[in-house]
Amino acid sequence: MHAHTGFETRHDACDVLRTHRHAGAYAALVIDGNHVEASADGPVECRPGTLVLHPRWHAHGNRFGRLGAKVANLDLDDGLAGDALRVLHVHDAKEALAVFARAPHRLRELIAACSPAPTPTLQPWQHAFLRELDDGGHDIAALARLAGVSLAHASRTFVKSHGMPPQLLRRELRCRRALRLLAAGMPLADIASASGFADQAHLTRVLRAATGAPPSRLRRQIKSVQDAGRTAAVQ
Incomplete structure (x- = not known):
């Protein structure tokens, strides 16, 4: 597996990102705060410990909560990302952040240890x-x-x-x-x-x-x- 060094993004309280598309596959780990990611897959509630694996060309928008959010990101190879969005929950947020920051080669191991996040609730x-x-x-x-x-x-x-x-x-x-x-x-x-x-x-x-x-x-x-x-x- 090939993966690049991670980087963090910070988002202000109640910030809104309109629907946009990422050309490459990437993983996003919520560190602090919360937001809702909306896409053709439905709404994803992102809280600390939420790990989202985005396939290449995934389009989504984000609505951030009153605390804003801090998110760790890591570019992925397509084989690990797959061709569909995956939403997981890590069991040890501190360990997961260490993988993103210092040991991206362990990402597959981290993903295997995660549990699935709840599916989106629709009317x-x-x-x-x-x-x-x-x-x-x-x-x-x-x-x-x-x-x-x-x-x-x-x-x-x-x-x-x-x-x-x-x-x-x-x-x-x-x-x-x-x-x-x-x-x-x-x-x-x-x-x-x-x-x-x-x-x-x-x-x-x-x-x-x-x-x-x-x-x-x-x-x-x-x-x-x-x-x-x-x-x-x-x-």
Whole structure:
């Protein structure tokens, strides 16, 4: 495993970071204070001892509490981060911080000793809404009607819980699916169709806007990471 030296970030009380995207995979360990991280994965309550493993290209926003927060961060290789957000709780915060600060080579050991954090709490209607948003072709207004809520209420609720309104959330879910399929080696036209994009050109525009790179370059990056992982596994 390759990991870089960690660094700390400090955030003021009641600070808000709008939804932003990190190009690389990284781990975040909450040292002091608290905040809520909102993304397509739902709201994550981050308190001292919370360890969040972010995959490459993860987009999220943060709302900090009245005490602000201090967070230790550590860049990760993609093999350890995986392709989905993982939220854990460390059993010894002091030891975990020492790993981040002085022994990043022990991060895999630290992760293995963690316990899973509670899953995000959503309103009951949001679960069906999210399934249809990810898999179905209904427009957002129709999904709100099916859920028994107004379009305005659906938008406010998802902005609070996921950091983005339903339309942007749908685009983010489609981007995630496309990135997974890029790793599987599917033709770009097939990926566009399977991910809910109008065509290959639409896929290219959205992924370029989301990640800064077109699908062809993203595929090469993914393949490079996969090859490096296989090489490390053999050594």
